[in-house]
Amino acid sequence: MAKVKSKYICQTCGYESTGYLGKCPECGSWSSFVEEILASESKTTIDLPDKNPPQKLSEIEMNSEIRLSTKISEFDRVLGGGIVQGSLVLIAGDPGIGKSTILLQTSGELCKNNKKVLYISAEESASQIKLRAERLGVESDNLYIYPQTNFELIKKHIEEMAPDLVIVDSIQAIYTSTIQSSAGSVSQIRECCNSLMSIAKTNNISIIVIGHVTKEGNIAGPKVLEHMVDTVIQFEGDKYKTYRILRSIKNRFGNTSEVGIFEMSSKGLTEVVNPSELFLKEYNQTQTPGSTIIVTSEGTRPLLVEIQALVGTTPYPTPRRVANGVDVSRVLQILAVLEKRIGLNLSKQDVYVNVIGGIDVSEPAADLGIALAIITCVRDVIFDSHTAIVGEIGLSGEIRAVNHIDKRITEAQKLGFKRIIIPEANEISNDIKGIEVLKVKRIIEAITRAVTK
Structure with a gap:
């Protein structure tokens, strides 16, 4: 007769215990343990070595397909x-x-x-x-x-x-x-x-x-x-x-x-x-303060997406910080830099940031676009609709270099943008033509170049 063993396994993370636990010590979930009976003879054997003996790397033949x-x-x-x-x-x-x-x-x-x-x-x-x-x-x-x-x-x-x-x-x-x-x-x-x-x-x-x-x-x-x-x-x-x-x-x-x-x-x-065109198809119809275009990168693919920000006075002691499509902690860091480095007082303002189109933007290269969306909303000015933005913001207010810069610039040019703001530290290819590249070192430089009265 097979020897039967009983275990309690967390259905959330797979943590095993000999007895029932109300809270999983591994993942912290409650009431997730279920008793499972395992027969000791029922272990699966893998016969890979029988059919695939060790081979020298140089002798391995690859199928063309x-x-x-x-x-x-x-x-x-x-x-x-x-x-x-x-x-x-x-x-x-x-x-x-x-x-x-x-x-x-x-x-x-x-x-x-x-x-x-x-x-x-x-x-x-x-x-x-x-x-x-x-x-x-x-x-x-x-x-x-x-x-x-x-x-x-x-x-x-x-x-x-x-x-x-x-x-x-x-x-x-x-x-x-x-x-x-x-x-x-x-x-x-x-x-x-x-x-x-x-x-x-x-x-x-x-x-x-x-x-x-x-x-x-x-x-x-x-x-x-x-x-x-x-x-x-x-x-x-x-x-x-x-x-x-x-x-x-x-x-x-x-x-x-x-x-x-x-x-x-x-x-x-x-x-x-053309997903960039999809995400921007309503952009020209909504020219209002607080809207910018960033060039983000998903894997090896550059995408142009619209960032919108809304800033308003709050009636409550603690202002709200809401982010949809971007990490809220990243938004909080950008707000701290704006207050400290350019004197933008947001301590009594609600701030909402949204990425249009339902895509999530996780890379720091979106920092400058988020910051300019917030600034243009606060100052009630319109962002230049023919300018795209890319750049990471450091804690001292400097604009740091990003990767895949040539691909980002080319994608912006294909979509009809006339200018793109990039970090000064980025080196671009000599083949980039047909679009004006504006290099900036700090946030204040980007503000003066990216807005229209």
Whole structure:
């Protein structure tokens, strides 16, 4: 008789305990421990060394078709040029954001190139998948739909069919019989993901798994799930808007923080070829004080987005500081620099900062644009609509250099901007022509050059 062992596992972070705990000492979550019974004989063995003995680096032969192109350029951009063969990719996002839609579209595009795709649906029936496929215009004899939740059966069919791509929808809905706990538990997710990784590496099959997110927006399941996979992609977007942002937050085979922009329609997700133009399409119609244009960088892609600021007198003892799309702590730091270095008194003013278009801007190169938006609102002057801004603000009020400056300038020029304000410390290429480059060393210089009376 198998020796049975019982453990209590935190369903938030995967912390294990021999007894029940009300609060997890690792992540601090309450009432998250669930008892799981594990059989000692049910450990998964990985047979990678049998099929893949050690090789000299110089003797390893690379397949010329090392990546599978999805034929969706925005998706390929985020993946680093396509799906690497034998890789394990995790895509996570809110319910209804478009995870299943984009993967079904990807399946259709791959099948057009005579690639075999196995779509494992653990949450929908085959007829429901067929209904969505008809709406998206996906139809191919190379696309196989397999509604199944048992991992042992899933593994059997993957090894028998040897498809070019396997899609698992979703990792939280499948289970292995070797663990006596419900699907979606930490142990089930960890074991199933580990086994999928073994299948991918041993058989050189690309696998994409869909993951759920928690109410806080984090990927559901243990943190080890993100460590095991090769690529982690987050689907972002507002359910009240049609635009979706696909963001790479981990990629062993490409750039991280790369983004792809899509628009959701009745026929699925369509690519947005020029996202900067999308984010600025209403800019010229809203020429008011407190509005500036910055050139931010997401991965290797420069994007022009509009920053808006609103400053008003507060009736309360403590003024409000609200930021949407940028880190509020970054805004607080900029406000402190403005008060100390240029004498802008904001101690009795509410300050609101918003990034138009629903994109999150996290890099410090947006500092100067945020500062000028606040200043133009306070002084009731209009920012020059033909000028873009990029620059990081130091605590002494100096403007510090940023990366990818040539790409940022070129993107601003393509969108019709006549001038761009950049840090003085940045060196630019001699090939930059057709746009006036204004170099500034301190905030006060940028103010005099960027506003119109």
